Amino acid sequence: MTTPPLTLRPARADDLPEVHRMLIALAARTGQRAAITPPVLARIALEGRAARLLVAQRDDSPQRHPVGFVLLMIGRNMVAGADWGVVEQLYVQAPDRGCGIGRALLAAARQAAAEAGCAGVTVSSRPETDGSALAWRALGLDLADPEPRFAAA
Template identity: 65%
Template structure:
């Protein structure tokens, strides 16, 4: 699917095996930003991507000769024990510099929400680490203003 962003067009699609090394590199960058060490290996990432619960979507710039992703979102689909329904959870969002602040994060979140709905999920929970300012902004921008969250937790 092609999703126009503020500044540039990107294609958002399910991650392919050839995308996973770059996705792994982005995960390493996220871990470093949070001061954590990476425990997931490229091989384990490939196994997760093939499983029934995980969807990794990537953003690829259409105007670039490079084919590697410039961003990704990890969507997990599972049973929500409170709602009693299948539910999606956006657990990870990353857009690489210099492509940040161009709407790619919002496009990835919108694609994750659409994928969750396609999978029959009754809703989507979106979460991020408090230090990830860009993800927080993308998540807030992705929530329809007329729909208040059902519940939430604020971290300080």
């Protein structure tokens, strides 16, 4: 698998319409309706201290919008007693799946968590999302418990 040339970076205001569209698609994959509005997304992604919204943009495409995103939330893990990152969502648009973009986004989220002083990262997943368990396992993550959570150190 060859990952296309990518730019991985924090989301900007002009990325948010496409990220919002991807959030709607992600919710639909789980049989839900996305409740987040563009203004709330902007507050979380651009103004929130706990959130890191990172996007992937293909350098070899004339399209200048993101093709995937990862939302990392940072907070205190009361069990571990340390700052901890939680990947709440990771999404890559259908035409770009299977070529390493998700892996690159996860690596960028782990790097952002490390830079923020986090002792580790937990990746959240929902079993009703088609293929999510297979995707996480393909990224080298192990099922941490019977709940839909995968852990990455």
